[in-house]
Amino acid sequence: MLQTEAIQARRGGFTRRKFIKGVVAAGATASVSGYLFRGSGIFAPMLTAQGAVERLVTLTVNGQQRRVDVPKYETLAMTLRYQLGLTGTKLGCDRAECGACTVLLDGVTHYGCSILTHSVQGREVTTIEGLEQDGELHPVQQAVMDEGGFQCAFCAPGFAMSMVGMLEKNPNPTREEAAVLLSGNLCRCGDYDKILNTAMRAAELSRSRA
Amino acid sequence: MAVMRDMIPPFELYQPTEVDDAVRLMRQHGDKGWVLAGGLDTFDWFKDRIKRPEAVIDLVGVEELRGISDGADGGLDIGAMTSLTDVAENADVMNRYPLLAEAAGLVATPQIRNQGTLGGNIVQDTRCWYYRSGWPCYRAGGNVCYAATSQSMNREHCIMGASRCVAVSPSDTAPALVALDAEMVVASTSGERTWAAADFFIGPDIDIERMTVLKPGDLLARIVLPAPWEGARWYFEKVRDRKAWDFSLVSVASSLRVEAGMIQDARIVVNSVAPYPVRLRAVESAIRGRAPSEETGQMAGEIAVEGARTLRHNDYKVALMRNLVKRSIRDAA
Numbered sequence: 130m131l132q133t134e135a136i137q138a139r140r141g142g143f144t145r146r147k148f149i150k151g152v153v154a155a156g157a158t159a160s161v162s163g164y165l166f167r168g169s170g171i172f173a174p175m176l177t178a179q180g181a182v183e184r185l186v187t188l189t190v191n192g193q194q195r196r197v198d199v200p201k202y203e204t205l206a207m208t209l210r211y212q213l214g215l216t217g218t219k220l221g222c223d224r225a226e227c228g229a230c231t232v233l234l235d236g237v238t239h240y241g242c243s244i245l246t247h248s249v250q251g252r253e254v255t256t257i258e259g260l261e262q263d264g265e266l267h268p269v270q271q272a273v274m275d276e277g278g279f280q281c282a283f284c285a286p287g288f289a290m291s292m293v294g295m296l297e298k299n300p301n302p303t304r305e306e307a308a309v310l311l312s313g314n315l316c317r318c319g320d321y322d323k324i325l326n327t328a329m330r331a332a333e334l335s336r337s338r339a
Numbered sequence: 340m341a342v343m344r345d346m347i348p349p350f351e352l353y354q355p356t357e358v359d360d361a362v363r364l365m366r367q368h369g370d371k372g373w374v375l376a377g378g379l380d381t382f383d384w385f386k387d388r389i390k391r392p393e394a395v396i397d398l399v400g401v402e403e404l405r406g407i408s409d410g411a412d413g414g415l416d417i418g419a420m421t422s423l424t425d426v427a428e429n430a431d432v433m434n435r436y437p438l439l440a441e442a443a444g445l446v447a448t449p450q451i452r453n454q455g456t457l458g459g460n461i462v463q464d465t466r467c468w469y470y471r472s473g474w475p476c477y478r479a480g481g482n483v484c485y486a487a488t489s490q491s492m493n494r495e496h497c498i499m500g501a502s503r504c505v506a507v508s509p510s511d512t513a514p515a516l517v518a519l520d521a522e523m524v525v526a527s528t529s530g531e532r533t534w535a536a537a538d539f540f541i542g543p544d545i546d547i548e549r550m551t552v553l554k555p556g557d558l559l560a561r562i563v564l565p566a567p568w569e570g571a572r573w574y575f576e577k578v579r580d581r582k583a584w585d586f587s588l589v590s591v592a593s594s595l596r597v598e599a600g601m602i603q604d605a606r607i608v609v610n611s612v613a614p615y616p617v618r619l620r621a622v623e624s625a626i627r628g629r630a631p632s633e634e635t636g637q638m639a640g641e642i643a644v645e646g647a648r649t650l651r652h653n654d655y656k657v658a659l660m661r662n663l664v665k666r667s668i669r670d671a672a
């Protein structure tokens with residue numbers, strides 16, 4: 130549902146903007162109502178108010194500068210998935226509860242579903258697609274391969290990003306410490322035991338590479 | 340749990356870099372404006388389309404609101420935009436005010452603590468699910484409380500301090516700050532004003548639509564931890580259904596000054612039992628001059644729950660509160 134509506138909204142963008150221009154030209158006040166937005170497709174407050182941010186932003190994602198036209202109310206996970214095509218970042222709950230959307234901002238884990246894209250300008254965004262370096266898997270990715278630690282694996286990219294964040298904080302965690310550091314991620318298949326095996330393996334691999 | 344909707348309805352977005360500009364924008368937009376810190380309380384409201392501000396004032400770029408520094412009169416100043424992780428892991432907070440470090444470190448999950456701010460954690464709205472699901476209750480401007488009927492699901496609701504509304508304060512840092520006599524510095528276009536933490540949180544008898552004294556246009560700028568409670572004995576315990584990720588069912592925070600084996604002064608604060616963190620003044624005066632023992636704790640627990648009024652599903656909170664208050668005195672270290 131999320132996906133199709135986001136895509137529809139984007140596809141409709143052009144006609145909508147034309148429609149809005151018409152409204153403005155006719156001198157009517159455009160109502161910024163969510164229900165209207167959903168049904169009739171009125172898009173964003175059309176004229177940028179004085180001092181407000183511009184829609185065009187420059188993001189640093191996986192080491193690359195990306196210029197994107199982002200609605201002001203869009204979350205980072207939406208921008209990554211539907212504007213930049215980085216679909217490794219998943220949307221599970223969209224409510225800061227499950228961790229499927231976990232990305233790194235300046236090396237620290239955040240829920241991509243619960244931060245505005247406009248709020249991350251000037252920060253280094255790292256997604257699961259950015260872990261591999263010059264064809265070499267990140268120790269966390271290698272550990273996932275070694276341990277086969279997921280079932281459906283929908284939660285895997287989010288867990289992997291949390292494991293990277295975990296290693297940053299504590300390169301040598303006990304199993305209990307790892308469980309606490311990964312407690313912001315949920316696995317619907319309940320595969321926690323193997324996920325913790327993966328985390329411990331990742332720590333081991335990362336220490337041996339260092 | 341909230342019904343999943345699609346996208347957040349549009350709003351105009353401002354990203355000021357100075358407090359002066361932020362408060363000017365807040366004043367300009369009044370109750371049609373919304374202050375955005377980490378967003379972890381905010382986005383549920385927006386996604387559910389229950390709160391629909393016209394303008395969002397994002398504080399992410401206001402550097403002076405971030406960081407921890409020595410206070411003018413000793414103590415410690417913490418900017419409202421400081422992340423909960425930074426509060427929990429800061430060496431000064433850990434060494435001098437471990438009670439606050441502990442409370443901040445028990446909030447939600449690592450990701451939420453990395454992004455959520457101390458200010459946002461203090462100012463966050465209640466989690467009563469009738470209210471948060473958009474039911475037109477007293478707190479939402481209606482004329483009924485859906486959580487207090489004979490059919491209601493009210494296991495998480497309050498046992499004291501109710502006035503029509505029975506929702507509880509969900510913040511983990513709030514009781515710790517009250518137990519440290521923290522001060523809240525509030526900025527607006529008319530200057531700064533300081534509130535004692537114990538007065539900052541308000542109940543529905545004072546204003547049923549707000550959890551704190553903040554009105555539209557008021558910005559919580561920083562939290563001042565005063566010197567007197569630095570290094571005191573302390574205790575914090577948060578009881579919840581899961582060992583991670585969850586809001587408290589009942590929590591307790593205490594600061595104790597003990598000399599020659601006797602309690603000289605104390606702050607005992609319980610949260611998630613009322614619409615605001617409850618400072619137990621009667622307990623504090625009853626335990627002064629006594630040893631922090633099992634007996635004193637027992638007596639304190641009994642005094643603490645006097646006058647509690649339970650709802651259909653939450654009588655367990657009385658026993659929980661009694662025991663937590665006992666431990667907060669007996670086990671403070």
Ligand SMILES: Cc1cc2nc3c(=O)[nH]c(=O)nc-3n(C[C@H](O)[C@H](O)[C@H](O)COP(=O)(O)OP(=O)(O)OC[C@H]3O[C@@H](n4cnc5c(N)ncnc54)[C@H](O)[C@@H]3O)c2cc1C
Nearest residue numbers: 376377378379380381447455456459460462510511559585
């Ligand atoms: C899954 C989940 C679990 C959670 N578990 C817990 C828990 O266990 N314990 C707990 O305490 N909390 C918990 N929370 C709540 C969360 O910790 C708080 O919502 C968070 O700390 C709020 O901080 P924020 O910076 O993200 O706030 P925001 O959402 O940005 O702001 C919260 C509110 O405060 C206002 N505000 C923010 N900063 C200021 C300011 N400086 N001046 C004036 N107004 C301001 C905003 O306008 C908004 O109304 C949980 C949340 C989620 C989603």
Ligand code: FES
Nearest residue numbers: 221222223228242
């Ligand atoms: S999708 Fe972000 S936490 Fe679930």
Ligand code: FES
Nearest residue numbers: 280282316317318
């Ligand atoms: S493996 Fe299926 S959700 Fe985790």
